[in-house]
Amino acid sequence: MSAHSGAKIGGEFALIRQFFHQKTQHQAQVDLSVGDDAALFRVAHGQQCVVSTDLLVSGRHFFADAAPRLLGHKALAVNLSDLAAMGAQPLAFTLSIALPSVDEAWLADFSAGMFALAQTHQCDLIGGDTTRSEQLVIGITIFGQLPRGAAILRSGAQVGDDIWVSGTLGGAAYALDLLQNGAAHVPELLRQRLEAPTPRVALGLALRDIATAMLDVSDGLAGDLMHVLRASNLAATIECDDLPMPLELQELPQLEAWRYAVTGGDDYELCFTAPATQRAALTALSVAQGVALTRIGLTTAGAPNITWRSQSNPAHFAQMSDWTGYNHF
Numbered sequence: 001m002s003a004h005s006g007a008k009i010g011g012e013f014a015l016i017r018q019f020f021h022q023k024t025q026h027q028a029q030v031d032l033s034v035g036d037d038a039a040l041f042r043v044a045h046g047q048q049c050v051v052s053t054d055l056l057v058s059g060r061h062f063f064a065d066a067a068p069r070l071l072g073h074k075a076l077a078v079n080l081s082d083l084a085a086m087g088a089q090p091l092a093f094t095l096s097i098a099l100p101s102v103d104e105a106w107l108a109d110f111s112a113g114m115f116a117l118a119q120t121h122q123c124d125l126i127g128g129d130t131t132r133s134e135q136l137v138i139g140i141t142i143f144g145q146l147p148r149g150a151a152i153l154r155s156g157a158q159v160g161d162d163i164w165v166s167g168t169l170g171g172a173a174y175a176l177d178l179l180q181n182g183a184a185h186v187p188e189l190l191r192q193r194l195e196a197p198t199p200r201v202a203l204g205l206a207l208r209d210i211a212t213a214m215l216d217v218s219d220g221l222a223g224d225l226m227h228v229l230r231a232s233n234l235a236a237t238i239e240c241d242d243l244p245m246p247l248e249l250q251e252l253p254q255l256e257a258w259r260y261a262v263t264g265g266d267d268y269e270l271c272f273t274a275p276a277t278q279r280a281a282l283t284a285l286s287v288a289q290g291v292a293l294t295r296i297g298l299t300t301a302g303a304p305n306i307t308w309r310s311q312s313n314p315a316h317f318a319q320m321s322d323w324t325g326y327n328h329f
């Protein structure tokens with residue numbers, strides 16, 4: 001890119017150098033980083049390279065006035081979450097960013113949020129593209145690695161597997177609703193579910209030898225679990241009484257709380273299947289990692305479909321039967 005650079009801080013290259021040039025490199029496998037026409041990295045012998053991309057568009061995926069530090073965190077977090085869902089180890093990422101203007105304070109906070117999370121996961125920013133546009137758009141492509149054949153696919157679930165979910169569900173969607181409806185107070189922990197999700201990278205790695213199928217819950221449990229069921233050609237039964245939810249949701253009327261937990265997006269928790277023989281291992285893993293793991297149902301033989309059940313309130317079934325996940329189109 002050449003034309004129309006932000007003159008205020010000396011153009012596009014100065015901007016990249018100032019805000020997107022990582023000072024330290026973590027991965028020995030990165031041979032060439034920001035500064036040339038392309039970057040170079042190696043994956044270790046016997047490993048596969050895992051690639052995933054996510055695009056965040058202002059007004060669609062985040063509020064135009066979102067805190068830049070949180071936005072930097074979230075843009076990378078959603079990509080790390082995709083690697084976690086494959087059981088992959090993060091290695092490096094690229095950042096493509098379209099900016100309406102060059103706002104130094106905004107860029108400093110955005111890159112600080114992004115690099116703090118990158119540091120946590122020893123993941124290097126190795127390149128990208130920077131341009132001007134009316135609308136703020138952030139695209140990250142992330143690269144990771146795992147031993148050949150070790151990826152946890154959506155297609156691996158077996159009949160009778162338990163269905164598990166990490167953390168809690170519905171909090172991000174509830175926080176979004178509260179913010180959009182101008183709530184006077186949104187509890188901090190709930191806000192964090194939406195604005196600063198924690199990618200379950202270490203959990204994803206540990207599940208390699210345990211889970212039969214996995215994905216991250218980005219568009220809501222109902223829609224996302226259907227992806228696993230279609231890929232594995234199975235049906236599922238979910239016990240709504242067992243859905244793990246943040247405290248704030250537990251205080252809502254039950255059906256409303258479940259609607260958030262089942263259809264709400266943006267939680268970035270892992271949903272996976274595993275044989276019943278792994279229950280003790282998963283309980284131990286939950287303790288070891290300090291992340292809640294909850295068994296919410298079972299896969300069954302049959303056409304891809306989810307049956308929502310509740311011992312405590314069977315009357316809710318009918319209303320829940322047509323709940324689906326978020327779909328952009």
Ligand code: ADP
Binds near residue numbers: 016020036037097126
């Ligand atoms: P080219 O014109 O050859 O595509 P660019 O001028 O777009 O090169 O980029 C110069 C260097 O800066 C490249 O190494 C590119 O990967 C890197 N880069 C550009 N934008 C970003 C960004 N937002 N984050 C990280 N690196 C970037």
Ligand code: MG
Binds near residue numbers: 001128129130
């Ligand atoms: Mg370029």
